[in-house]
Amino acid sequence: MAANLKPGTTKARILDTTAELFMRYGYTGTGLKQIVADANAPFGSLYHHFPGGKQELGVEVIHRSGAMYLELVLGVFDAAPDIVTGVHDCFAGAAEVLRATDYADACPIETVALEVASTNEPLREATAEVFESWIEGATEKFRAAGIDDSTARELSISVIALLEGAFVLARASRATEALDAAGKTAAAAVEAALRR
Template sequence: MGDTKERIVSAGATLFRRQGYTGTGVKQIVAEAKAPFGSLYHFFPGGKEQLGEEVVRWSGALYGRLVDAVFDPAPDVVTALENAFAGAAETLVDTDYADACPIATIALEVASSNETLRQATADVFESWIAAIADRLAAAGIPADRARDLAVATLSALEGAFILCRATRSTTPLAQAGAMVVDAVRRALP
């Protein structure tokens, strides 16, 4: 990705995560990216929707790498999940509850109004579910159960993000994490 295009995508990702898709204007994105206004339409002839789709897929891949970053150093899947929920809580506190999941922020806004962005968010969530399920299956959990637990894990994490931001407390993440860890622990051979 070229430097200007990359700056636009990165700025879009930051602004969409914090302000939402509809709350962010294209002028604001190019200003944040320190790019000429015309460059947005040069790189994204489909305008904001095309940029939004690329931001979702780019952010999704970036955040998807967190699965490896959390699971690889952990001695087991239970510890990895404990670390994931604790790390998410730490990020929320460190960012004054501004930085949660960039994909969920957009998905909540557009799921019933923009098919292109809905599909992009669904694809990203599916890739994350598959990555978590693979890790759980590798730990000995049967594939069907691993997938169910991966869906539950992501659902618990995303739901907890919303509750944490609304209540300005990390308690929902701690509670959701404890439930997920318990379920995974019970599913292990």
């Protein structure tokens, strides 16, 4: 966990920089030299804070980014008057961020998840844990709105899949049409579950 870690420290700068680079260039596409350069950190510090090297850094970044993103999305949910609006706002917000960052900042771990799924067990497990935490977080919200357990979980998985899938299409096409369409479908799926 990246708890009680003072912001602005070398370690925090390395983690934040790495998270950003992972979003844009992926795991294999991000070099350690580039990380320390962008983070204004000396190379030695990297291996001091992460003796396990790139893999240990990657695991920590995934957990950290995953936790931050969960909080961000739950915040959007809590600010909305109901869960249908909440889901809609998540997709709309994601579209806005994507446009503002020239289609770079989408999901912080999606690219890494696909890259490492067949090559690096510790990293794969980290991404699986993050996705599971997102699913559980969303399931809790849907259950609280009166949707039964099994439906709530299926719905959570589908909404997250819609978001992740739309990110791929949106980044490839450099357009937010996919996020708009997926957002509509996600909201409709939630409405249908509520009516059941």
